[in-house]
Amino acid sequence: MADSYPAQDEGYPRRLPRSHRTGERPRRRGRKLLIGLLVLLLVLLVGLVVADRYAVGFAEREIGTRISQEITREGIKSGPPDVSVNGFPFLSQVIAGNYQSIVVVVRDVEAPVANAEAVHLPELHIDAQDIRASINTLRTGQGQVTAGTVDGTATIAYDSVLKLVDQPGLQLKEDGGKLMVTAPVQVLGQAFTVTGAANLKVEGAEVALSFSDLDVQGLPDIPVARLAVQEYVRRIAIRLPLPELPFNLQVQEVRPLPQGLSVRATAKNVPIN
Template identity: 30%
Template sequence: MRALRILLITAVILGGLFTLADRLAVGYAEREVAAKIRSSQGLSEEPEVSINGFPFLTQVVGSELDDVSVSADGVTARAGGHAIQVTEVTAELNSVRLNGLSSAVADRATGSARISYADLAKSAPKGASVSYAGAERAAKGQVKVSGPAVELLESTGVDVPGFAEGLLKGRTITAYSTVSIVGGDTVRVRAADLPGLPVPGFDGMLRDAVDYDLKLDGMPSTVKLDKALADERGLRFSGAGTDVRLAG
C-alpha cells in the first residue's frame, strides 16, 4: 500500500512537471510565432497568438498543431494613398504543419476584420461621406454614400458649367451602395439606386462619382476576404482559405 501511495504521488508530481513544461513551451512558441507573423506580414505590432490543444509538446513532435488563433487590433493598412485602421483582425488556423518554428502552413483558415465608416470614407470621392444605411439596407450589404452634388461631380474631373452649378448648388446626393469584396483585398462600392439630377446627361457622371474601389494594402495575407457585412459600427469582412502560410 505504501509503495502504491508513493507511485501515485510520484505520478502526480511528474504529471504536474510535464504540464508546467508544456505550458512554458507553448508560451515560448506563441511569442516566437507572433514575432514571425509580424515580420512576414509586415504588421506594425505583434499579434496575439494562442496555440490551442493539450499537450503542446506531443503536437510539436508530430510537426502539426491542431488549432492556432491569431488576433490583432489597430492594423494600419493603406487604401487610395490614405492610412486606415483595420480593427478586430482575427484568424483561426487548423492543422498547422510545422517546419520547426521557421515556417508554418495551415491546411484551413477562416478570418475576419473590421473597418469603420470613417476609414471607409477616406478613400471615397472628395466630399462624400459613408455611413450606416439602416438595418433593412444593411441586411442587403448596403451603405449610405452622400455628399454635395457639385463637389461629387467635380471630384471625377467633371467641369460643371455655370447653368448646371446653379441648378445643383445646395443639393445633397444620397446613394445606397452595395459593398462587395473583389480579389480578397479590395472593397467595391457600387450604387444600387441614385436620385435623378435636374440636368440632362449628368446622371451617368454622378454614378461615376459615387462608385469606387478601395484596395487594402498592408492587411495580413492570412486573411483573404470574400464577404462583407454592414452594421452600426462599420463593415465587417470575413473569408476562408486553404494552405495558408502563417510564417516563413
C-alpha cells in the same frame, strides 16, 4: 525431569503476533503504498501540465516574433501581435509535428493600399488551422512550416473608406445589415440630401461600391434634376482598393458593421515561416 514438562503444543496454545491476529498492519501498509502512488502520479501530472504550458508560452512568444517580422517585411505597421496556440496537450502536437490552431490578433494595423493612403484596421484577426512543422524544422529553422487553411477577418473603419471615396459631405453607416449613404447634392442651385443603400461586391483586390434605391426629398420632378442626381451617383460609385493582407490572404466577402466594413479573407496551404 525434562520429561515432566508438557510440550508447548500439548497444554499451551501458541500466542501469535498482533499483526497476524488482526491483519491491521498489512492493510495499513497497503493503504500507505496506494496513497504514495497516487501522490506520485499527481505530482507527475502537475509537472507535465506545467511543462506543457511553459512550452505553449515559449511557442507563442516565438510565433509572435516571427509574425511581427513578416508583417514589417510586407510594409504593414501595427501593434505587437497577441498569439494563442490552441489544443491540449501541446507537447503531443510538437511530437506529431501537427498543430491544431494558432490564433493571431493584431491591432492598430496600417495596411498599404495600391495608389492610395494606408488603410487603418482597428483589428486584424488571423486563425491558422492544421499547421504542419516537424521537430527538426523547429529546432534548426530549416524546412517548411505550412498551414492547411488561414482565415482572416478585419474591419476597415468608415473614416478610411470615406478618404478613399473622397466626396465631401458623404456619410456611411450600417443599418439593418445594409450600408446606408447620406450625402449632399446641388441641383439647380439648391441643396438636397441624398439617402439610400449601397451595394458591395468583391472583385479581385477591390470592392465595387455602387448605390441603388436613392431618395432625394423635395427634388423637383424634372429631367434636369434627375440627371444631376444620376451624375452624382456615378461619382460616388467607385472601386475601393483593398489593403494588402499578410499570408497571401484573398478577400472573399465584405459586409457592413456598425464600426466599419468587415473584410473576410482566406488562403490555403500557406507557408508561415
